Amino acid sequence: MSAGSAAHRRAEARSLPAAAVIDADGVVLGWTRAAERLLGYRPADIVGHSAAILLTPGDHDERLSSWAREYGHRDSWSGLAEVRHRSGDRLVLHLQGHRLPAADGRSAWVLSANPASMKAALEPLVEPLVQRSPVAIWIWDRDLRCVWRNAKARHFHEVLSLCGDGEAPPEEPLLHRDSQVAKLVRQALEDGTPVIDNEVRLAAVDGSTRTLSISVFRLDDVDGLPIGVCSLAIDVTQSMARERVSLLVEASTSIGTSLDVWQTAQELAQFGVPDLADYVVVDLVESVLPESVLPDDDDPDRPSAETYSSVFRRAGMASSRPSGPPSPWARGEVVFLPPDSPYTDVLATGCSFFEPVVDTSPGTWMDHDPKRARVTREEGMHSRMVVPLRARGETLGVTAFIRSANPTPFTWDDLIIAEEFVARAALSLDSARRYTRERTAALALQHSLLPRRLSGGDVMEVAHRYLPSGTHSGVGGDWYDAIPLDDGRIAVVVGDVTGHGINAAALMGRVRTAVRTLAYLGMPPCELLARLDVLVAQLHEQDDEGDDSTLLSRSSTCMYAVYDPATRRLSMATAGHPPPVVVHPDGEAAFPELFVGPPVGLALGSYASVEVELPAGTVVALYTDGLIERRDDDLDAGMERLREALASRVGLPLEILCTSVINAMVGGRAAEDDVALLVIRTR
Template sequence: MATPQSMPDGAPAAVVVIDTEGTVIGWTPSAQELLGYPAAEILDRSGALLLMPERAATWDPSYGDGEHWSGFAEARHRDGTRILVRVEGSRLITPDEQAAWLVTVTPAASAVSGRACSWMEPILNRSPVAVAIWDRDLRCVWLNDAAERLRAVFPHYQLGRSLAERLPGVNTEAAQEAMRKVIVDGVPQLDREARWTSVDQHEDRTLSTSLFRLEGVDGRPLGVCSVAIDISHSRARDRLALLREASVRIGSTLDVRKTAQELADLAVPALADYVTVDLAEAVLPDTEPLQRLAATDVRIPVFRRAGVASIHEGTPESLWQRGQAVFVPPSSPFTAVLSSGRAHFEPVLDTSPGSWIEQDPDRARIVRGTGMHTLIVVPLKARGDILGVAVFVRNDNPEPFTTDDLILAEELGARAGLSLDNARRYTRERNAALALQRNLLPRNLAGAGAVEVVSHYLPTDVHEGVGGDWFDAIPLGDGRVALVVGDVTGHGINAAATMGRLRTAVRTLAYLGLPPDELLARLDDLLVRLSEEDAGPDGFPLDPTGATCVYAVYDAATRRCTIAGAGHPPPAIVTPSGEVFFPRPPGGTPIGLGVGSYESFELELAEGSLIALYTDGLIETRQADIEAGIDRLGAALAHAAALPLEHACASVIRTMVGETGSEDDIALLLARTCISTSP
């Protein structure tokens, strides 16, 4: 079988003479060597025998206009196999003065890289672009040096090898489908990106491949030319990857300082060798005001350092650590960016006498000592406010920043600015809600001589921040005390405000001496009325609110405890012997629905018993249901019951919450019944 790769290098082209009627009138030994036909079988017969497809009845060699034409064709070997060839026709006059065509036929591999096109060889083989030609059977018939070098990751770059050939660890089905589609419809496919892994699994490459149909001189499809570019380390690709990563890594939490550090960590070393994120005072409201710090004629406190990262251990480039005030010269780029809102771009850092750096001896010393030579300062903006600046510096990397680097830094700064603003707004609302809740929750709990009581409130760091959990201990006189724990739906300031209303209402109703079931019924009616007062024009509440609650009254004289619940987890009782049980009050609907009926039940508690009231944040997690949480709480209470009450409360919280924190607010109220001292 004759194939292009079987032709020796430098072999002469096959020469055929065709008359104007398409009949072969001249045949050379080289033509027989290439196509397999002896002269006796082909002379005076139609040249159609030499071409595919078989249905071709005649061959008109007069392709194109003028005296010369050239192009690719698909020749047929005597044994029936196809050979992709380059054909060139030149008009000639035979000795008997008849018009004819002199046709040279060269295999594709020799045609592209051999003598016929030797002027193209340096261009094609020195090009970093991998070029290959595939016939209609998707068999590689030619490739340049760049394609040869990619054989480790794409082993089908080999003369004579078909894409359909199965090789271990290589799946070419998508490539085959794409090539066949190009052969059928002729529409080029551009920038098809695919990731390939080397046969030894030690190297990954990403190739961007374009496919073009290869057509013969008669316009018929003959195969495909593939052009592949290795974009594994493309700058544009790396920048896009960095921006995609920024959308995931920057702003992963609603914490201003973590967000600032995420920006610094992301940009080193992908963009810079050293990055700082310095924020204005308004973004960090819980720090000491900068105005109180001492300034000099050449340095003023403008920012606080919120994020810093370096390729060098210990960040030797940084004069200030996270949380410290950052001093800058009044005429520095930092203050200019803060006032103008435009980035500062200094490809070659100016350290000459009279420059802004020379006005700051400490910075000048660091710049020279660490080899800083290029600088970008971008503002961190959101909703019209400038929150701070991000500073990008290179010292080990000798390349100066380019305008493309500036654009990338600005894009990172824009994304970080929005995340910082979200974190700032969240922090402000959460701090306001926490302050409101602290003022609304009791500061000093009193057990009225009936119980010893302690509490613990733990706000969550997720969702919208602080919620509406509350607790209280209300002395009722005559040795009686009311214990209550509740949970308002929702989070934020509205939930905290509603919690304050309910706590006040519970105290008022408790002072009236109402039993627990009647108190909850009155509380349910009150919350319904409050919702109706806040209704919109359509009559529906603008912010529907509900709550769960458990209310207990303990009488030290009778040691009786009366309990009622409204959709709340059951209380826990720990006996003096250490036994833990969870009495289940008759079911009651949450407060605020207006359809609830509540029932009380009584327990007799031994002296020294422990009563635990809590909210569902203590027992409920995404990984386990409430019943599993109740079991865990029972074990934690049994372990801590013998401890002093303060220590017992801390131990339970530590056991239930652990190091991961809570997914919801937690309120825990522990009350230990007093032991009588009378003889």
């Protein structure tokens, strides 16, 4: 054999893949020199021993058994695996296995291995398929280094701040370890749970923001261990359908959180900043706002009648500037508009005004609106949209969207989005306006039906307080009265009509009139309530017209008492109403025990009167349940708070006592129901 042929055979042997023979129990039966060169184990170190020694640290035997169960029935297989060099280093190998039938019926496998990085192993398999894919694809190793990416991913790397410098070579970018993408990759490495369609916002090198839809899944070797992560991304920044749905969902929860016109207008202005505009104002017509006041004819800033045709009131304004919106008009101020203003056209036609590039040159409508023109030029406002606030066929005002810091002009898609959420805001504004009008009317009706002055004459002092509900349910039917009778006695009464709004206020007035009429007949409290029960039921029968409302919804509670100064005795009866508080001059306070009859209006009730003696200077408080009710407490606790509040203040002048008790019971919170309090002190 020549020296040349021997050298050739040695080179050929070195180029052969590393090989080993493993039996069914995972014991190494054969080991080549190529395997020794690849993994550092000599045949004497490995032959006759379990192949588990080659696995990375962990449950070696269990993982080897799992491998045998997965591939033991196959005649051949191939795949990637991570093994351990004798030095402790980890190597990724491309393995091929072939079954060897043995004479005893037991199988063995010949394993051949070639060193392979993930990049070398995956490129020939996936690159022809995904290199031109519109989906960006990355493969990351366990150190968050990119070992493979397609052309779309390379483009993303150029325009997005996705990777840091690190110590990786340019062909293996290192993922920003504190970024949202890195968190998704680490999560997939740790628990193996895929992440599908997770939206991530990333900064672009041009200063803009891109939104990517990212999906991530883990890559495992043949041993089931993670060797990397594959991530896929689609740029959804320009997906208008997604953006529109997202904005509308957010608008439905951010605008119209209360039935207050001013707050709703401000929520609309704030919602448009900064995602859509740099500056948003909401101007409403005077009729929409509660307690509107027309502009003063003597206002020095008011233009002449020939130079304006419309009047708005600034109801909401917001800006992306920390210093606030640049505007010559503050919230609540009157805004005058010239006849040729686009704001006037929007109000008249109900159609939006779209000006992607604002024209500030002389000869435009802004010549007649110098305040607006000055701010437009000083602030560099270059793009404008004016959208009408229309609801139920009526224009309530306009909303203006303006860009100054954002250099991109508005597009027609921006106008569509603005019109959609302004339309929803207009419905909230109209609901708030209608609620405010009805509440104002109900309050006015109720105040006109309640007594303006109550007097106990020489018999007793009388003081009262009424506090309307601060909730959206509307004005209730709480009422009170003090009625001097012909024989020197005085009747006091407090009641609560079921329901809220104008109808409840109207029914309250009828019930109060009925009680006054019956009181003048001089009948005892129990008989008066029995008559009132039948009378209110008849009123409901006349008004129902086939209405199938429940009896309880047509009932009213009432507490009626008559004080006789000759005997110093107070006779009282109740129809479903809480008992009064009797406070003696020494501060002892208690609730008298009463027979509680059903509310009036059911025509089913029977009532009983109870008498108590009142020494001079005794305080008696009649009230409605709104004073003692709280959502987080029961009535007994509320009654005890009222008893303590009266007992500790019995020596105060009656008017001051009333105010002090209301403050103690309600405090600074909005009343959950109407509150009526009537307090008397015997002379």
